[in-house]
Amino acid sequence: MFTTRPVLTGTFGMVASTHWLASAVGMRTLEAGGNAFDAAAAAGFTLSVVEPHLNGPGGDAPLLGHRAADGHTFVVCGQGVVPALATTDAYRALGVEEVPGTGHLAAVVPGAFGAWLDLLARYGTLPLADVLGPAIGYARDGYPLVAAGARTVATVADMFRAHWPTSAQVYLPGGAAPTAGDRFRNPDLARTFERLLAEAAAAGPDREAQIEGARRAFYEGFVAEAVDAFVAGTPVLDATGRAHTGFLRGADLAAWHATEEPTVAVPFAGVEVHKTGPWGQGPVLLQQLRMLEALGVEDLVRDVVARPGREAEDDGPLAELVHVVVEVAKLAFADRDAWYGDSGDVPLDALLSTAYAARRARLVGAGADDGYRPGDPDGRAPRLPRALVAARAAADAGGPGAVAPAPAGLGEPTVSRIGLSPGDTCHVDVVDRWGNQVSATPSGGWLQSSPVVPGLGFALPTRAQMCWVEDGLPASLVPGRRPRTTLSPAMVLGSGHGFAFGTPGGDQQDQWPVPFLLRHLLGGMDLQAAIDAPTWHSSHVHGSFQPRTHTPRGVAVESRLGTGVAGALAARGHAVEDAGPWTLGRLSAAGVGPDGWLRAAANARGQQGYAAGR
Structure with missing residues (x-):
């Protein structure tokens, strides 16, 4: 597959980020003995x-960190x-x-x-x-x-x-x-x-x-x-x-004071994927991986990866993959909006269990679902914020809640909607010669x-x-609590190998990495190819920032996926938005391969991200 640049490979150290100056400074620091x-x-x-x-x-x-000497993996909040x-x-x-x-x-x-x-x-x-x-x-x-x-x-x-x-x-x-x-x-x-x-x-x-x-x-x-x-x-x-x-x-x-706490992790494809706790949206990625595993997505991914360059004529396996990933995202993000927060009462073990994932995965049908369906992981009925329910009703009716342009400076400048400012956040990944790793957003x-x-x-x-100005929710406005952030650094760890990764993108920080991980961990693509490959996300998911818009059944796709795929998705009931060829995602990654080589890759979209290393 064509890639915009090579995967960097070496033994001394690697830095990948969303800005070339940050990558250069990080590499300078490693060269200085840091x-x-x-x-x-x-x-x-x-x-x-x-x-x-x-x-x-x-x-x-x-921040997520991994100390290679003793395997200590942690979050700095x-x-x-x-x-x-x-x-x-x-x-x-x-x-x-x-x-x-x-x-x-x-x-x-x-x-x-x-x-x-x-x-x-x-x-x-x-x-x-x-x-x-x-x-x-x-x-x-x-x-x-x-x-x-x-x-x-x-x-x-x-x-x-x-x-x-x-x-x-x-x-x-x-x-x-x-x-x-x-x-x-x-x-x-x-x-x-x-x-x-x-x-x-x-x-x-x-x-x-x-x-x-x-x-x-x-x-x-x-x-x-x-x-x-x-x-x-x-x-x-x-x-x-x-x-x-x-x-x-x-x-x-x-x-x-900044605090240190354990990561939250689930096994997937022979490795562990690590995220923050549910005071951030990080576990929503883990929920998606659990459901995709329950749906047996591995064979589908391998079929797609084995057919490079045929996207424009292929409305079969690739369209099916996009559909399944989008439908799983809808379910996981509905759970996020109902259950996540810094309340100390999030049923995280149940949300991440294989049994719950299998039960939720059975809700994925052949067509695009137009509802918002949080589950009941611990037997309690889910509760969505009143303001979100009202905004959703307005959007579903085609009212002003659907795609209202935000005033200058409002909310988070993200790529969640086509046409808004590209980028919202930064990201950096580092691995050094000792195998220590950091992922930060x-x-x-x-x-x-x-x-x-x-x-x-x-x-x-x-x-x-x-935060919601409504009492009794996991993400209610409560003094001393952390807002339920979208910021979502990540790490994959195996036996002596793994990589730090992540992306800016608000709510998409736990959508764009899903195709990346599927292509790399299941499809065998290298880091750079998996980053460069055309991607997508669901805009049916509610935005976390004012004015909290969403597009019913919306799917934003990079046009490189092909007109056949876009047409097949539309036939399934998805409201497909053409985002252009190179617009979605600003992923980067750096880590240690199973062969011991240090590797890094960075995103070409936006013409800012670079990796540096030797």
């Missing part, structure tokens, strides 16, 4: 500078929690029944910076100054602004000028929006990082003490003080059409969703919009 954990943090800090429309140091960052003052009653007192997608009311504790520091303190080896240095250089001296970043600034430029002056000061230098390829600088962010390093150095010569010094300066010192003063004291326009102050306070930052703190905190150079995360 391990995978150092390299991932350096790449992550760099991403927070060079892709401000997709993430920031004040955003969110769940960099998803910040709902503020103490942000109760459902407090929102209702403002006349707000749904958390808006922008502004102060959606702000949660910034988790990304703390997560990277926690990873470095526990597993890294290099001084913080070495790891943070490249990000400071790009913020101070400039970097080439990618086209998507320039387009994003242009969409919100008028709003910045009229309502968010702190953002205008950073992103409209000289009063004008930057253009693609401009050397863009963020001096305030560079100074913030430099001050954090100065606070770290003042904590003493010990490496761990310095990392803790930087953490305290961020979460208990000058950063927390600036956040508190801005959110409490400056009303800003948000997606409600009104200006509000927010609920986030310095005390919320001081009380929070930093996001949030988008420039278009929250105003820049004065003097800091970065915005706050708006992840509270994923």
Whole structure:
């Protein structure tokens, strides 16, 4: 099969990410003697500078790590929690029944910076100054602004000028929006990082003490003080059409710390696939794999992979594969919306059991189902949020809930709908010469969703919009809980081998990897070929971000799947959307093969992702 680039193969180390500068910085860190954990943090800090429309140091960052020496596999949770003052009653007192997608009311504790520091303190080896240095250089001296970043600034430029002056000061230098390829600088962010390093150095010569010094300066010192003063004291326009102050306070930052916890995993195709817990949507991928296994998808995948280049004339096995994967996704995501959250009462073992998967898989029929069917994994009746039920009813009736365009800056800029901004998040995968691996999906703190905190150079995360202003749900708005995030790093592990992988894409972060895993683990495609192969996703699934749109029976497909496949899907009742030839998914992967070689691959879509290694 044609591939856009080779699978990188070597013995020293590999970094793959959604931006070439982050991959280069990660590789530089490995060359300087760092391990995978150092390299991932350096790449992550760099991403927070060079892709401000997709993430920031004040955003969110769940990480998966694997330490090869003892097989320890873990999650570092960099998803910040709902503020103490942000109760459902407090929102209702403002006349707000749904958390808006922008502004102060959606702000949660910034988790990304703390997560990277926690990873470095526990597993890294290099001084913080070495790891943070490249990000400071790009913020101070400039970097080439990618086209998507320039387009994003242009969409919100008028709003910045009229309502968010702190953002205008950073992103409209000289009063004008930057253009693609401009050397863009963020001096305030560079100074913030430099001050954090100065606070770290003042904590003493010990490496761990310095990392803790930087953490305290961020979460208990000058950063927390600036956040508190801005959110409490400056009303800003948000997606409600009104200006509000927010609920986030310095005390919320001081009380929070990144945590380490076990991964959740299921066996599939002779390996284990690892994800975060159900405070994120990660287990929804595992549910899909369980159901596909129950449906005996292996033979179908091998038949499809054995017929390369025949997609345009093949409306048989490939169309059947797409149909089955889409129908399974509908069932798994309905369970996500009914059961997932940070409530501590998620029936995860039942959701991931083979018996439940077999029972759910029997619901997959020959045609496209137009319902939304959460199951009852532990015998309890599922409960969907009232607002979601209402939005679904409006969409099914062809009303305004179906495909309403979002106002500038609203929600998460994802590829869940054709025509919206390409990309929403970042991703990085690293493997080092010792076999350590990291998969990380930093996001949030988008420039278009929250105003820049004065003097800091970065915005706050708006992840509270994923919570329901309705009591008694697993994903209800509850102080101290993590919003049920879409961020979903992943890892495959076997006996002495495996790979880190993932993609940006909001709700699609656990859809696009399914064809990738099927083609690689069952079909024998190499990592790059599996990434490059044409893909698809269900848009029947509800969006997690305002305005939470969906398309009844919708399936977005890359046109390279072929007109025969698209026609066969339409004949089954799917509402097929042609997304163009190279538009869906921004997967990357890096790991150790069964033969001991280190390998990495990255996505060509969007012309940003690269792998580096030797």
